[in-house]
Amino acid sequence: MAKTKETLVEIKDLKRHFKVDRKNILKAVDGLTFDIYKGETFGLVGESGCGKSTAGRTIMGLYQASAGEVRFKGASVHEKKSKRELKNLTRSMQMIFQDPYASLNPRMTVKDIIAEGIDIHGLAKTKEERTKRVNELLETVGLNAEHGNRYPHEFSGGQRQRIGIARALAVDPDFIVADEPISALDVSIQAQVVNLMKKLQKERGLTYLFIAHDLSMVKHISDRVGVMYLGNLVEVAPSNELYETPLHPYTQALLSAIPIANPQIERTRERIIVEGDVPSPINPPSGCRFRTRCPMAMEICSKIEPKFIEHEPEHWVACHLYGKN
Incomplete structure (x- = not known):
């Protein structure tokens, strides 16, 4: 891909397969290639089961890659490391999880949950400094210092996610x-959390990989968006360009399903229906994986897997409708 900005994370032909039984292998992530630039938000979208969450965990190093590589600041994430190297990596790369309740230890106070990373990395020399850092983090995410003595079950879902964000920020990650x-x-809380993340990114120079299936919210936060289908990317483009001129039939179908507030536009626009179910990642279709559900499928689609090409500057697509595959 064209590198017009400083690349922070490089993902090359990344695969994460799970052995189901003696004969079957589930190909959750099966050949991802893209870069994430420093200071940007890269949105990763797709239907449930497309492999986007597995991709995020493999990029983080929580799952070992089956093949391919992830490089963070030029260094491999999955190569064997010394304790110090591993510690530095985990400090630089943090994760915010989907379920803010399941990811917080119910037996720990909020203060101790947030301070866990501070303690592990020795970022506070005294108890007073530790308390000060935790209180500052709570205020940063829109909570009060007094909340530190409470437990996760005492908070709403939105507040718990703010605690999860504070925990991730505690070690000053990149x-x-x-x-x-x-x-x-809740929908009313979603915008608050997204706006908080945008504010923190601006203040701290953070880089995000934002995984979601809500395309309207992804547009609001992302600089570039990658669309995943059955373990691989079908399209990557700057956010506005992807939403205004989607190239891949799958992307076009996903975007046509987003509700529009204007009734006149909603009545006249074409709704693209994707029929059938997502094929099994244990036995994906030959050629183009989307061909079994694609309204534009051609004979070549069943025989040859389309290459991921840069159809226009910074706009990548894997489809036989574009370029010479």
């Missing part, structure tokens, strides 16, 4: 993988 951070929240 890169945060946000795995569907708003999908478990």
